[in-house]
Amino acid sequence: MGNCLTLEQHMLPQNPSEHICNDAGTSPTKPNRSGNGFNSTSSTSVAPKNVKDLRQNPGYSNVDIFTYEELRLATNNFLPDLILGEGGFGVVYKGVIDDYVREGYKSTQVAIKDLNPEGFQGDREWLAEVNYLGQLSHPNLVKLIGYCCEDEHRLLVYEYMACGSLDKHLFRRVCLTMPWSIRMKVALGAAKGLAFLHGAERPVIYRDFKTANILLDADYVAKLSDFGLAKDGPMGDQTHVSTRVMGTYGYAAPEYIMTGHLTARSDVYGFGVVLLELLIGRQTLDKSRPSREHNLVEWARPLLNHRKMLKILDPRMEGQYSVKIAQKVAFLAYQCLSQNPKGRPDMSTVVETLEAVQTTAEKQDSGGSRVTLYEARSLPVDATAGKKSPRRNEVGRTCDEVPRSNTVDSAAGKRSPRKNEVRRTRDVHPKQNTISAKGRTKSEPPAERDLYSPSPNF
Incomplete structure (x- = not known):
């Protein structure tokens, strides 16, 4: 679990890579309603205090409970090529849960976090995610689809976020x-x-x-x-x-x-x-x-x-x-x-x-003051009038596409080529x-x- 920092120390570890143990606070409890009107997903369930309690009371109706075998199938036996990220908690894989994994299940792309039992996160942090995301629902919180708590295995199944994390784009x-x-x-x-x-x-x-x-x-x-x-x-x-x-x-x-x-x-x-x-x-x-x-x-x-x-x-x-x-x-x-x-x-x-x-x-x-780089790719051009048609989607493209700034010739309705346009395409490796x-x-x-x-x- 890493090196703990006590309050008496009044300072952070000298080595920024050192990890700090979780506080021994009380288990999360359920908020019923937020100030902007979104309800928690359950009004009667009590948050499990530990993994044993969770197994005895698997009580979040909107969260599925998967077996380890099902998640192994969903990730093609945890294929390394499907790794999305890795950290002190373990590894996150891209997967698909469908009828092959569980009969009758609608095909769904997911992200599966496999907790490393020897990593920095432990049962308490894993359970906190189940408790909070099992009860909270909001368009700006990632959705917890399910979990696996079988033997020593601790896995979480989230909705798949196609564009990844903000830092990958910003930096x-x-x-x-x-x-x-x-x-x-x-x-x-x-x-x-x-x-x-x-x-x-x-x-x-x-x-x-x-x-x-x-x-x-x-x-x-x-x-x-x-x-x-x-x-x-x-x-x-x-x-x-x-x-x-x-x-x-x-x-x-x-x-x-x-x-x-x-x-x-x-x-x-x-x-x-x-x-x-x-x-x-x-x-x-x-x-x-x-x-x-x-x-x-x-x-x-x-x-x-x-x-x-x-x-x-x-x-x-x-x-x-x-x-x-x-x-x-x-x-x-x-x-x-x-x-x-x-x-x-x-x-x-x-x-x-x-x-x-x-x-x-x-x-x-x-x-009509300006068009940004991302918007330019999704603005079709009316060749007869030289005007941009209404956009279906502000960012209607795959996340791996490189946004390019398109200049429009208002007379001909055609995009003018840029000197460095080809160079930009070549500079970006499809697997970057x-x-x-x-x-x-x-x-x-x-x-x-x-x-x-x-x-x-x-």
């Missing part, structure tokens, strides 16, 4: 990048997921919000994954929950690191870090940069509320946003990253701000986003960044 080393519109869409979706958790009758603190834990489906809808560190928030007159410090370096709130006092505002700080990464296109910790820029928050936060803000935004998004909107989003990140927890907005306010940003951007786009059995691509942040085990990409 890719090729010259192409996620455009502004998609980044804001992802930020809003992730914010809604956190707001749902915080607004539940029994608030849930996610505790490990980072780009690697934000998964994207084929339409770039963001969903939160990996609930192994989630914890029930304070209730009634409580102001915080005291825990051992857990999470990921660079994303954990400073007051949580110093005191072990966990609140929903701790998640807000983590959201601010991710929003900053979306704006600047850099990882929160990057020792390849000049020394003063190693820590993204320390370097960039003072500039977010300054006229120099535009100079530090990801230059690959140039021309895709208005200055006014960029300033509004940058100031939101500035607030979320406040050293004082009371100075941070709650997640419902964050959602409202990002929704206003999206509405403004949509109005500007409807006026696949993950080897060792579980890491060149674009992934190094493992030393984690306080806890790295998250998979479903």
Whole structure:
């Protein structure tokens, strides 16, 4: 389980690769209703306290229980070529559950997490995911389809997220990048997921919000994954929950690191870090940069509320946003990253701000102000009028396709060739986003960044 950090130490491990054991808190309990109207999936079930209890009371009606043999069939005997990711918890495989695996089952693509019994995660974290995702349902939380708890085997079966994790797209080393519109869409979706958790009758603190834990489906809808560190928030007159410090370096709130006092505002700080990464296109910790820029928050936060803000935004998004909107989003990140927890907005306010940003951007786009890189591929051209037809889907493409900027000849209705268009196609290897059995691509942040085990990409 790794090296534990006690609160008496008042400091983080010197070696960032060291992992911290989970606190011995109470088992998760079920929130019945969130502030935005989404119900938990069960109103009467009691969360199992341990694996034995789960076996005796397999009680989440919306979650299937699979045998180990069924999941072995679903992954073609856990074929290495089907590995999606790997970390301290174990390995995640892509699989298909169909009539061949279980008679009468509708064919479904899934991601199967196989817990390594000798890894950093244990039964407690595995059970936390079953309990939380077995009871919570929201469009911006990854769906738990089922689990296997047979003998020593511990597996979780999730919906398959076709575009993988946010960090794989945001920090890719090729010259192409996620455009502004998609980044804001992802930020809003992730914010809604956190707001749902915080607004539940029994608030849930996610505790490990980072780009690697934000998964994207084929339409770039963001969903939160990996609930192994989630914890029930304070209730009634409580102001915080005291825990051992857990999470990921660079994303954990400073007051949580110093005191072990966990609140929903701790998640807000983590959201601010991710929003900053979306704006600047850099990882929160990057020792390849000049020394003063190693820590993204320390370097960039003072500039977010300054006229120099535009100079530090990801230059690959140039021309895709208005200055006014960029300033509004940058100031939101500035607030979320406040050293004082009371100075941070709650997640419902964050959602409202990002929704206003999206509405403004949509109005500007409807006026024909610009077309982003991702949108250009899905805008058919009317050859007779030289006008772009309405889009069926803003990101109507497979995730492995490389977005290219298309210029339109308004007179002829044809796309003008670009000098470097062929070169871009050749530079991108069709397998650039696949993950080897060792579980890491060149674009992934190094493992030393984690306080806890790295998250998979479903």
